[in-house]
Amino acid sequence: MTKNHMKTHCSILDSICLPDSKLPRIVIIGGGFGGLALVEKLKNKDVQVVLLDKNNFHQFQPLFYQVATSALEPDSIAFPFRKQISGYKNVSFRLANVVEIQPSSNTLITDKGSLTYDSLVLATGTETNFFGLENVERNCLGMKDIRDSLNIRHMMLQNLEQATITCNNEDRDALTNFVIVGGGPAGVEMAGSLAEFCKYILPKDYPEYPASLMHIYLVEASNELLGTMSKNASLKTLKYLKKLGVKVLLNESVIDYNGKVVQTKSGNTLLARNLIWTAGVKGHFPRGIDKEHITNGNRLKTDAYLKVEGYNNIYAIGDIASLISKDTPKGHPQVAQVAIQQGKHLAMTLMNLINKKPLTPFKYKDKGSLATVGKRRAVADLGNFKFAGYLAWLLWSIVHLMSISGFRNKLMVGFNWAVSYFTYEKSNRLIIRNFKPNLNIDESTEAISKKDLIPK
Template sequence: MNVNHSNNTITETACKVTDEICLPDSNLPRVVIIGGGFAGLAMVEKLKHKEVQVVLFDKNNFHQFQPLFYQVATSALEPDSIVFPFRKQINGYKNVLFRLAEVEEIQPSSNSLITSKGNVNYDYLILATGTNTNFFGMDSVESHSLGMKDIRDSLNIRHMMLQNLEQAAITCDEKERDALTNFVIVGGGPAGVEMAGALAEFCKYILPKDYPEYPSSIMNIYLIEAVDELLSTMSEKASSKTLKYLKDLNVKVLLNEAVSNYDGNEVTTKSGKTILAKNLIWTAGVKGQFPNGIDEEHIVRGNRIKTDANLKVEGYENIFAIGDIAALISKDTPKGHPQVAQTAIQQGKYLGDSILNIINNKAIKPFEYKDKGSLATVGKRKAVADLGKFKFSGYFAWLLWSIVHLMSISGFRNKLMVGFNWVVSYFSYEKSNRLIIRNFKPTSSQTKESGQYES
């Protein structure tokens, strides 16, 4: 309902209650987008000021810039510099609404959704719910380790790291101190590589200043990868250069190794190796997440939803999937498109145009992904870049990585905060204040609940 401030009366025509969720009354087609990640927001930008009513649902009230989670985890950035409120994002978009709720079930037969706050109807439904951490059924690993798919995960990693370093300064038990100061990162993709590099720089430049009571050599960083190379989706040159960078930073890289168990104190690999560590960060895999209601026959490997060439979910006429959960299986993409930000953004933009064409009875073209290249950083002045035929590394790759990521962050204030922090860190190696705001105790529920509705 709306309150008329001029005469303090409530007008019934301005909005209506639709099974508990209030939405403005409109004759325009209603496009419901579940998930405010890269894909969902890219579509919102395409549909703003158009002849549709857009309703964005998310369990959080903010967008998260996932590529920089590792910097929050290692105290390089504060969390508020890489999150941005949805309502601030859509301010001025008269046809776009945001509702804070978790969508629990899709009911395709009635074109409706059941959410944690009530029900809502849709004309077109867009699933952009992203992924969460995949522990591949290893319950013990999931219970004692942390993923990195949510800003809360990043803060949990930060608090875990700082608490363990503080405890290491207290204990006189050498074995216990080793476990507290050993860090294991599982997964040699961009997230794992960047996390390992950031921890190595923390060890080299921050640890001696904050913890002079013991040498920085006490902190060991292990990166475990199941295949025989790092950054397997990038070129061989990028992989080998990354390996060199990490070794130069004293990261212990274990290739062709897979974790089989972790009890919170000791990591065990399939080959029988054991590593004493109370810090395990899991970046080795993701799986799609979405509300109930999609037939299992349309769900493929990685818990992704199979779509046609127009990103329409197979078996449904008005339900679409974009971003990390969408699996467009074709001859050219037998495993679907890569689960990266540029895919999500391109699919969001494409589907925004397509929905408008569908509404106006115009033909739509199949989605075509344009690979703009890949970037990964291993630390200050150390990065790798694959841009088509151009493959390079070092300072210029790191500078390009920095510019691309800085320009991609939502909000001028956030860009300014991140840029300022990076400049300070570049000249001083200093990071933000390393504060333990709350006591962190790992539980399996914290890993299971993170990362929802972000693609």
């Protein structure tokens, strides 16, 4: 970079400093799969790219559940943005949380200052959707951030330790019971990993009580698991989970939770100090977009070129975008492959706009779906090929390992998986910090008799 390019415009006190450039400025909010795919395709092009994110690292969300269950450390699935963009001469990263978009002036307001854009790309992803269940939101844990995964880990280990101390049978039951809400890939994979923890780790670490004391419930509101995958995948997954000892409750939903007692829509109750919510997500983006351009799931309506409806230079990709058409009446599925393909396509679109070349609409190419249910068990839908078992698990492992950012991270995860494959060992069972749940237990629930609870 030349000395001229190193000059910055920092004269305005509340402006975010950026390298001087006469090139069109593309600002990307969010460094998830879509945002990074876009950055990668725009590197060293004749545009100034600014990546904004509230974290300074990319998170590999598909493996959050392995951090939560002590199989991996968080630094194995996180990669610094600055290392990612090292050598990209036209890309700058700024650690900032964008709070407002001002489309009329092409300005962003962040917690660190303001900046302007020529084109804006929203790749902010989603947050956990508790569907208005305030008590559930207050007392359970979601799994949308690497910090959530660490909270789940510490909650689990602390509760298991507390169970060895208490002499009250009901308290011990609650401390060792786990309820996972949501039968999608995240919920299924979390349930499978917890079941293996119960089967292989608990007897060695906690001889004070039998492994049979720990019960895992997976609650799904519909009549099948993995609703976005094939019937074959759903049935195989149900079979695998039952074999691992997971109690699957279909056509059931959670309506309340006070930190100890789970209330379901059918009137059942479950004792559990551990509730993990994977039942839904909603779009998350800064204020400033007119409500008329927001659709179901708090997603942004886009045209075929990924431009947000009602705006000339604002685009959306990934989970936040909803491209509604005859083929996708509810928008594209909120999965990593969609975000990656949209990021790559939008890079081409933006460069074609700048160079006054024809545009092509976005077309998603479904490469299939994978989900794992513990070790050596997985399901795969690859076009007309639908299979399950060891081969599907091997494919799942290869795809996920290759998708992780950074050679060191690939090496760390691969090594951990190799050790776990032969030993079932999870060596990261450390309570590094004290997790303090925000419990709101109504004293009246303490009197619920065991006959009112779902039998184990």
